[in-house]
Amino acid sequence: MIKAIRGTKDILPSEISRWHYLENIIKQIFSNFNYKEIRTPVFEETTLFGRSIGEETDIVSKEMYTFKDKGDTSITLKPEMTAGVVRAFIEHSLGGQQPLIKLYYISPMFRQERPQAGRLRQFHQFGGEALGSSSPVLDAELIQISYDILKSLGLKDLTVKINSLGVPESREDYKKLLREFLLNKKDKLSEDSRKRFDTNILRIFDSKIESDQELLKGAPLLIDNLDGESENHFEVVKEYLDKISIPFEIDPKLVRGLDYYTKTTFEIISKKVGSQSALVGGGRYDLLAEQLGGKPTPAVGFASGMERILLACESENSFSVKDDNIDVYIVRIDEELEMFVSETASKLRRSGLKADYDYLKRSVKAQMREANKSNAKFVLFIGGEEYKNKMANLKNMETGEQRSVQLDKLDTVLINSLKR
RNA sequence: GUGGGCGUAGCUCAGUUGGUUAGAGCGUCUGGUUGUGGCCCAGAAGGUCAUGGGUUCAAAUCCCAUCGUUCACCCCA
Structure with missing residues (x-):
């Protein structure tokens, strides 16, 4: 892998x-x-x-x-x-x-x-x-x-x-002071700090080794020599x-x-x-x-x-972000309506709604579980008798309330319902 | 570059002094009677136990090496 x-x-x-x-x-x-x-x-x-x-x-x-x-x-x-x-x-x-x-x-x-x-x-x-x-x-x-x-x-x-x-000028002057202060202590410094003594003496202050910090006690400070x-x-x-x-x-x-x-x-x-x-x-x-x-x-x-x-x-645990959710999940009841479901989703998406549906030919129950997982606010059921009359059932997933809507007014109905 | 810890299912982890077919929870999938989620219930899929070697009648378990990962040092954000 x-x-x-x-x-x-x-x-x-x-x-x-x-x-x-x-x-x-x-x-x-x-x-x-x-x-x-x-x-x-x-x-x-x-x-x-x-x-x-x-x-x-x-x-x-x-x-x-x-x-x-x-x-x-x-x-x-x-x-x-x-x-x-x-x-x-x-x-x-x-x-x-x-x-x-x-x-x-x-x-x-x-x-x-x-x-x-x-x-x-x-x-x-x-x-x-x-x-x-x-x-x-x-x-x-x-x-x-x-x-x-x-x-x-x-x-x-x-x-x-x-x-x-x-x-830089005052810093150089200060480095001289520090070098003088540490000169006779140099051999007691840690190996790393001895290196720093030559390369960048200021960094000795960064040392986490206690004996180094001990040696630095009473050292002149840059801040007092600005x-x-x-x-x-x-x-x-x-x-x-x-x-x-x-x-x-x-x-x-x-x-x-x-x-x-x-x-x-x-x-x-x-x-x-x-x-x-x-x-x-x-x-x-x-x-x-x-x-x-x-x-x-x-x-x-x-x-x-x-x-x-x-x-x-x-x-x-300073902040939390809420889960993503979608506006509507379309459930396909009759298998032959696959294309129509895609078409409907596509229209809703072009109206600015977050819409999704099942691409895996799964059962109605599985589609509902999926709708629930994607935190859909509404589920639209397309199929059966209603479909013949250009109607579909729209379910509010929070309240469980369900009503029949005309398919050609779907986007406005949804947009209005979502405002509330 | 140096030192320590850890590698078992997609994830988090059990796995007794080495002993039959390696487990759980979560997640995934399918069901629980016609077309409806969460909770619950039933079932299923999913593993070269990191890799290679060694010890042993027998290794996820012990030893070695390699790789990966993680934490720390140095230093930095």
């Missing part, structure tokens, strides 16, 4: 209504904030990701689906969306058409990692990006959008964490979050794994999804557009994992 590739999942008809529900909320809230949807290709030139996310990051160095196409170009399935959005922004000079552009997306992403709860190789993210303004209000706005979406889904157990990474501008920016973000009633925690250890972040970073976590607890991650990336060859364009954005969100919703 051929099975779906490891780390990929079929979304079956039985679960699709939960996805539609989620997608509708996402579209609704982004639209309230006047964000426009953007769709970029699922694959891009490989170099785009190295240059934006960072060559040394885990995503680029070991998780990308990269292959050569027939023209010998190196292609990569997108592991995240920001790079593609910024590429499109530059390519189509979107910044030249309007000074600030607010975009959102819903799209599959691909990363070749070992699958686990809340982590797939093909997974789905939605996210928002605001390009063209350095206003801290936008940082807060994106936090608000993601938070409001999660809240609209009924999620309760959420924590918003924010931090500021400052600008440059003046970043500090002011962070103050406004916090102030505005307070004004719009978003509860948050400052987490000086929140260091995100993508190279392009500057100033604000944030995360929303839920304890209800296993160990992959981040539902949302994002931050400001003021230098990325320029780095990719565009004009300097301050920007901020976030991404959010839809599978993780649905896991959280499931474990909190």
Whole structure:
């Protein structure tokens, strides 16, 4: 048997209504904030990701689906969306058409990692990006959008964490401080953290190993060593979050794994999804557009994992969607009326009604069971004496009430009955 | 890439210290008297016990390998 590739999942008809529900909320809230949807290709030139996310990051160095196409170009399935959005922004000079552009997306992403709860190789993210303004209000706005979406889904157990990474210059100064602080403790660090000491020292804060955290006690914090501008920016973000009633925690250890972040970073976590607890991650990336060859364009954005969100919703039992139902199921009483039943269904469908019937020549009883399973509001019986007089029996499945209707007035009768 | 758990019907799972024909619930199908659902009742279909090898008179059960899956680490959404 051929099975779906490891780390990929079929979304079956039985679960699709939960996805539609989620997608509708996402579209609704982004639209309230006047964000426009953007769709970029699922694959891009490989170099785009190295240059934006960072060559040394885990995503680029070991998780990308990269292959050569027939023209010998190196292609990569997108592991995240920001790079593609910024590429499109530059390519189509979107910044030249309007000074600030607010975009959102819903799209599959691909990363070749070992699958686990809340982590797939093909997974789905939605996210928002605001390009063209350095206003801290936008940082807060994106936090608000993601938070409001999660809240609209009924999620309760959420924590918003924010931090500021400052600008590269102040960050470099700080790294020196941290390096000095840790220098004589280096040999006591875990193996991973010793590696981080050289590659990305900030990430040592992420370590889950207790002895590492012990060694970090009393370490200088990035947040206490910000440059003046970043500090002011962070103050406004916090102030505005307070004004719009978003509860948050400052987490000086929140260091995100993508190279392009500057100033604000944030995360929303839920304890209800296993160990992959981040539902949302994002931050400001003021230098990325320029780095990719565009004009300097301050920007901020976030991404959010839809599978993780649905896991959280499931474990909190935060919303339920009602079963699909149809308006009318047509039961064929006499076998020779098969064609007429199809014809009648087809007319009703063209009148905008949800109609179905049996294609398997099943018994009347079986047809009724089927009607019941598809939650039909009405059942129409076609056959016998009534049919000769161009009449049919219409049964209300909820009340059990049944009446005779003229076949040529069927659609109006049904439409009126359904209004009630 | 590293480590642990688990692979029995479409799904969720039983299966005793190895012992005849591998079970249940749900789901599916057919019936329960002429042309009417849910509830109930009767019956049926559906299994290379993941795959391959080994131990044994005898393996779903014990051992090994492979594959799959799952959870965790790293990292991330």
